Amino acid sequence: MTFTNQGHSFEAYFTIDLKFRILYYFDYRYDILIIGMLEGLKLTLGVILVKSLKLSIAHFSDRTDAVREEIRSFIRQEKENGTFEPKCDSWLSGYSPEFSRKLASRGWIGMTWPKRYGGQERSAIDRYVITEELLAAGSPVAAHWIADRQTGPLLLRYGTEQQKEYFLPKIAKGESYFAIGLSEPNAGSDLAAVSLKATKVDNGWILNGSKIWTSGAHFAHYMITLCRTSPLNPENRHEGMSQLITDLSAPGITIRPILLMTGEHHFNEVLFEDVFVPVNMLVGQEGNGWKQGMAELAYERSGPERFLSTFPLLEELVNTIRLKGDVYLMSQVSSIASNLWTLRNMSMGIAQMLEENKTPDLAAALVKDLGTQLETQVAELARLLVSSENMTVSDQFEKLKLEALLHSPGFTLRGGTTEILRMIVSKGVIGK
Amino acid sequence: MNEITKLIIDATTKIMKDICTKKLVNEAEQGLWASELWDILADSGMITVAIPEERGGNGGGYADAFNILRLAGKYAAPIPLAETFLGNWLLNQLGGEISDEPLTFAYPNKNQLFRFQKNGEGWVVSGKARAIPWARFAKTILIFGQTESEHVVALIKKEHGHIELGQNLAGEARDTITLDHTFIKDCQVIPIEFEHVSNQLWHSGALTRIVLMAGATERVLELTKTYTTERVQFGRPIHRFQAIQQQLAILAGEYAAAGIAADCAVDAFKPGFQSKDIAMAKIRINEAAGKAAAIAHQVHGAIGFTHEHILHQYTRRLWAWRDEYGTETEWGNQLAHQIVENGQAGLWSFLTDKKSIGRIIEKKESV
Structure with missing residues (x-):
């Protein structure tokens, strides 16, 4: 029999277990378990999305190999020209609008988007290759990173035609950058406690409140701001939130730096005092902000930036050991290298599944958990294998090690702390 | 996942669930051969997967065989499935004969090879191989050795050697076979690049x-x-x-x-x-x-x-x-x-x- 759920149609070959009066069917294509309960002659059908931990294998075509060659030769050229020095955590701290515009001019921002919005209609795997090569080289991609990774897919999925036509081409040109406004002083891991208040007025909303730990708000042009368009309902705390595109140059917005322990300016506090946001800046449905935000998370958590933040250090470490010709020391790298190989395969498998419109959100949470642990381990391994006696930060190895170590507390916090991710995974595994 | 793969996984899962029970796994540790499990897998054509039909196999690819083996791992199947797969694949490459009987071997240690001496119609073989998975239940065993001029692999019957029982830390059979100037008349002895x-x-x-x-x-x-x-x-x-x-x-x-x-x-x-x-x-x-x-x-x-x-x-x-x-x-x-x-x-x-x-x-x- 065929039936339809949320727009998907399923060919279902049912198995009936008379003993338990349960009828079930597992659809391998969509990882969907369909369960029916027989109560007398009444049949109740339910569809359960199985939180699958099984991933697809992504395959590269010869065309993808050509893409890899293209980006590698671009990076080589840029390094030779002295455009950038490899840096750890470059996707959050390597800010260079010039570099972003160069990438854009080659069609490497918004690659998978429709051409009518400035995209290139390339595959998710092509995009994967471009981003992983840029990260592995430690290139300065922070300016456009969030807009390309998250804002674009969000607007394509939920944005109005007007929003897509206005914002997407500017993002794809490397000219428009976005921040994400989630955390607040009293809403960290417990994000449902968000209280930034949006009061409905003619033609829009008036915002009052604050966001905190906002990465790049000092250089971004806009922020996707999660706010309360209806007061908190204690019965359902996820209700009443909306996502608004906020112009960060609007009157009433104050952006204050919060310096990292290294003294770098990365985080901000964003204060809203009677900030007007026009009605056409609402993304998706009013009150649906929580659900829309959660749908982005599989993209946010599974990408190569979740295990490659310290790769430039690992490459430098391998290079240092190779020049010493010390196979014993190199064998100490094997475990991390194997782990990296595994994570990359998981992450590519998720990219493949996202393109097939599956939402492997549990697997994405796992990539982030395992990947960010690995990023931290790289710094530890580097200090154990190469002595820093007589080295200072003017040595490339020491500079990268310092960046990796001093940024490492953030790896397992940003994008959902390890502890929160594990609670999500565990509940998914248990199925409750 | 294509239909054939799904079919193989479903069928193997059913066999394992029905037959490879806690009792069977525990009994195998006490020395009982899981003959029913082996026979059903053999009858379903699972043993000779990844060998072309014209060579006596059941067709399919290596991925199919590894899918079956993954389920054997999931259900702790106490049979030499891994060894039979690899042994048959090697024999197939070397032009030897394929069978769906239990076959096993130990990973060859180049310092402990069997010695083969030609003797009329047959061979005189001496040597020892240790930690062979499930040798006590196997029909045939692949042994690796040297003649005076080259390296060889030979498929011998278990009865040609003396079996000493052993096990690994999971209680899986890991036996030793010893041949002491044993004359073997009819067996495949195939030259190899060791x-x-x-x-x-x-x-x-x-x-x-x-x-x-x-x-x-x-x-x-x-x-x-x-x-x-x-x-x-x-x-x-x-x-x-x-x-x-x-x-x-x-x-x-x-x-x-x-x-x-x-x-x-x-x-x-x-x-x-x-x-x-x-x-x-x-x-x-x-x-x-x-x-x-x-x-x-x-x-x-x-x-x-x-x-x-x-x-x-x-x-x-x-x-x-x-x-x-x-x-x-x-x-x-x-x-x-x-x-x-x-x-x-x-x-x-x-x-x-x-x-x-x-x-x-x-x-x-x-x-």
Whole structure:
């Protein structure tokens, strides 16, 4: 029999277990378990999305190999020209609008988007290759990173035609950058406690409140701001939130730096005092902000930036050991290298599944958990294998090690702390 | 997943579930041969998968065989399925005869090869091979040796040798066979390039342990998940405690990592060729096996530590299999050499470039 759920149609070959009066069917294509309960002659059908931990294998075509060659030769050229020095955590701290515009001019921002919005209609795997090569080289991609990774897919999925036509081409040109406004002083891991208040007025909303730990708000042009368009309902705390595109140059917005322990300016506090946001800046449905935000998370958590933040250090470490010709020391790298190989395969498998419109959100949470642990381990391994006696930060190895170590507390916090991710995974595994 | 693959997985799962029970696994440890399990797999054509029909096999690809083997790992099947697969594949490459009887061998140690002397119609063979999986239940055994002029592999009947019983830490049979100037009249003695064959068996043998462990890890996760929903302490099922949730999530992560590592290693597998994928998968899965076993036992508490509970049939196998066909240290050394040889292209190119070296093993003319 065929039936339809949320727009998907399923060919279902049912198995009936008379003993338990349960009828079930597992659809391998969509990882969907369909369960029916027989109560007398009444049949109740339910569809359960199985939180699958099984991933697809992504395959590269010869065309993808050509893409890899293209980006590698671009990076080589840029390094030779002295455009950038490899840096750890470059996707959050390597800010260079010039570099972003160069990438854009080659069609490497918004690659998978429709051409009518400035995209290139390339595959998710092509995009994967471009981003992983840029990260592995430690290139300065922070300016456009969030807009390309998250804002674009969000607007394509939920944005109005007007929003897509206005914002997407500017993002794809490397000219428009976005921040994400989630955390607040009293809403960290417990994000449902968000209280930034949006009061409905003619033609829009008036915002009052604050966001905190906002990465790049000092250089971004806009922020996707999660706010309360209806007061908190204690019965359902996820209700009443909306996502608004906020112009960060609007009157009433104050952006204050919060310096990292290294003294770098990365985080901000964003204060809203009677900030007007026009009605056409609402993304998706009013009150649906929580659900829309959660749908982005599989993209946010599974990408190569979740295990490659310290790769430039690992490459430098391998290079240092190779020049010493010390196979014993190199064998100490094997475990991390194997782990990296595994994570990359998981992450590519998720990219493949996202393109097939599956939402492997549990697997994405796992990539982030395992990947960010690995990023931290790289710094530890580097200090154990190469002595820093007589080295200072003017040595490339020491500079990268310092960046990796001093940024490492953030790896397992940003994008959902390890502890929160594990609670999500565990509940998914248990199925409750 | 195509229809044939799904069919093979469904059929094997059903066979394993029905026949490979706790009782059967425990009895095998006491010395009983799981003949019914073997016969049903043989009758279903599962034993000679990945060998073309015209060569006496049942067709299909290597991935199909590794899917079957993963389920054998998940259900702790006490049979020499891995060894029979590899042995038959090697015989097929060398032009030997294929069968769906239990066949086994030990990974050849080049310092302990059998000595073969031609004697009229047959051969006089002497030597010893140790830790052969399930030799006591096998019909035939592959032994590796040397004549006066070349290296050979021979398929002998188990009865030609003296079998001493042994076992690994999972209680799986790991027996010794000794031949002492034994005259063997009719057996296949096939010349080989020893290094090439031994290298192929090292990699494909590791891949069998990789998929067996991926299967066992899945079972360990299932058992642990079920236990945390059934066991009540402080008035609630224990999965409601954050401390347990953290452990479950780490276990799920190890399972997911083991699964994709196994899939990718199988995907890249070509007999006779070595790629980095098997080395990396073996290292990663060995680590996953240790972590998964430790978490499962911690969460299960004292009951999981008893013979009565089935958990040990999987955790002991994880501990045993991670040491067979190479520990993290052995594969780590091999990788280290490859990374050094990759030169200034660096680690990133090593990880991302598709490269495999080797050649297919073919029949060799006798010297």
